[in-house]
Amino acid sequence: MSQISTKPPSGMRDFLAPDVARRRHVIGVIARVYESFGFVPLETPTIENLSTLLGKYGPEGDQLLYRLLHRRERLARALEGKPDGGKTTELDLSDEGLRYDLTVPLARVVANYGELPAFYKRYQIQPVWRADRPAKGRFREFFQCDVDICGTKSLVADAEVCGAVATVLRELGFGNDANGFQIHVNHRELLRAMVSEAGIDLAMEGQALIALDKLDKIGADGVKTELVEKGIAAEAAAKLLDVLAAARAPGFLAARAADAASSVDVAKPGAKAAAELIELLAIVAGGPAGPHLVFDPTLARGLSYYTGPIFEITCAGLAGSMGGGGRYDGLIGMFTKRQIPAVGFSLGLERVLLVMEERGMFPPLGLGPQVLLCRFPEIGAAQAVAVATQLRAAGLRVELFADTPSLGKQLQYAATIGAPFAAILGSNELAAQSLTLKKLTTGEQKTLPIADVAAFVRAG
């Protein structure tokens, strides 16, 4: 047999202990902050029915779904071909796939469980899978950290999800003003008005937004080229970028919103959306997201299910975003007859970790054994196990060296695993119910009663 590859599959990663410690640190802060905002946890299965997943993310998303192959009889039947002689297709081979995001599973859950509160505030920190081309910082398995509020159109909900993610980033050390990170905000209805003003048919809106979403990656000329490739006239494409640029002018939102006040019938398209953004900015001002929120008329977001305000987080030196979200008042209604409005925000764990690693933002994370328990060959294994049990009961992390090579070899091993202390058990120590503690960094040694070891080790 040829040697099996021992690497994880393309786009997948193994996390050794220091990686896990950093990931847990960040996940711990996120969960604690989300809970402080009154969100409760939800976990959904890795595998969902394809009927749940398909048609929610737009055509690009559907293509990136991982699909599970049918098994045994069902697979055999599918491979037989169809009674009419038709060829086997992808749809015949699979009806389940891997979770692509956490929002669609949430929508399914809200539709399924009648016992959930009327205003269901859930958070969810789980991996998702996308069969995308791997690149720096882009993986096929990655964690999303979502907060969502279902059941209300109140902009207080939009403000709360912004406040929750802003508090997370502030607590992680990203800074307390817009220099630290920005939350870009826009509104799908305002974008729709702009698309219309540019003379683009609204049937092309989704395509236009997918192109516009790439603005920070491919620039204005790149977006224009892609719009034209999608069949939009060059003039309209140029106009769209012009009206969006003009919307950056100070006072744009106020001027547009003023139109809404006069009369709904004659209001300029997007006036209500502009008024909502002004209100949202005002509500957010009272909380932690206040200093970070900036109106960005070019923000589009790629997913097709958004209907109102949309968000995206950027920070200096990071290409792409650390997270995004928005209002999706129609999605849950795709699973149930009730229309349930909702808004959410998703932090991308890998992006947050990337910036934190580059900037050295992690505190010291206690990890690995504090004590390696070494013994001389004359000490029986059962006696060493008993001593290790005492130390562990006192709250220490203790590795018991399994064999009894020379003490020098055991101490060397303590150094290679980074244990701060070695505890040596010989006949004298055993008789006195004591241990000789050796501090690995200095070589200092001290013999003390087993009962006193935990305090000694904790004191460093």
Add this chain to the structure above:
Amino acid sequence: MSQISTKPPSGMRDFLAPDVARRRHVIGVIARVYESFGFVPLETPTIENLSTLLGKYGPEGDQLLYRLLHRRERLARALEGKPDGGKTTELDLSDEGLRYDLTVPLARVVANYGELPAFYKRYQIQPVWRADRPAKGRFREFFQCDVDICGTKSLVADAEVCGAVATVLRELGFGNDANGFQIHVNHRELLRAMVSEAGIDLAMEGQALIALDKLDKIGADGVKTELVEKGIAAEAAAKLLDVLAAARAPGFLAARAADAASSVDVAKPGAKAAAELIELLAIVAGGPAGPHLVFDPTLARGLSYYTGPIFEITCAGLAGSMGGGGRYDGLIGMFTKRQIPAVGFSLGLERVLLVMEERGMFPPLGLGPQVLLCRFPEIGAAQAVAVATQLRAAGLRVELFADTPSLGKQLQYAATIGAPFAAILGSNELAAQSLTLKKLTTGEQKTLPIADVAAFVRAG
């Protein structure tokens, strides 16, 4: 479009907040105890190459693997059929699958990362997937909680993994003696000797052990029937069960081990294994697993990779086991030229939870908002956000009611979500930077400065 099913797929589950809280409680204890034994965490990807997974679990395991369908061009090529006109098969459609256990990924990791310690002690708590028939307590996605020690044949390692899982169960409240739970122990080499003594060809050993593994489910007659179905003579099948029953006699291990002492050349088969079990029982006696370990000559374990001692945990009232493990000195060598011995133990999270739920073993688990912040309509949302921010900064879990229906409706909602307190913000309170706290269970009300609210809520 017909209504989409909102249930999770067969064998999969959604975990709402109380479920997540219970799972986290148990996982937290497991992680802390495993770390106290000096194990460090590892996480591996959900998706593995099929070349990694296939051929490690035995034929039954291979059949239960979830396989991922190829995409786009690769799928199209596969569905075209082969150049020689051969039919498309399962192997043409997939080369990746979902993790089936945590042991094979560990073996791959140990083979891949040269920087790991010589005695790599890792723990891993992650879900695995098996396309098995769902049943009570059997799911297609479930969590395993593994500890393994790689790099030593010392029985101290076997004793340590037993000690770790025993400590977990003791800390969770399963009791401190064999009435609480038992760790059954046997040895694959001893089983092999028994199979041989029964006159069964060793080529049939794997099949015999798979049948024997079902003894507690289908009984002795069921095992005999299955052995015969697999092609083993009825007489040999009966003999196997007889010799295993005879091995339950007190003194069996000592008598068998005595054979090893005389001469290796003439030692009765299994003598060395019996001696190892005696040594293991002696080592374990010094630690937390001591009162729980019992020799069980009929314990077989279904997986094909075990080579030495094997373990399984049972407790009264639970059909099946709460976990199992054993020594597998050959598995890592399937991934690398170095032979690296290893031993591990896996706790099944779902089984542990099942017993704990049936017995009401959970402590109270703090969950959900402690305070619902209500406001009168004259209070602006931005002001409410500011007050919520203060309470959260003081460490409280606070839900801000998004709208401003009547106070009665807001208070009613506080009760439905189980918040112990409602905090009411009106003009008087805002002017005085205070809040009126209402205890939902008693209806008591008290107005106090915002700065004092956290202490008041924590006092209950």
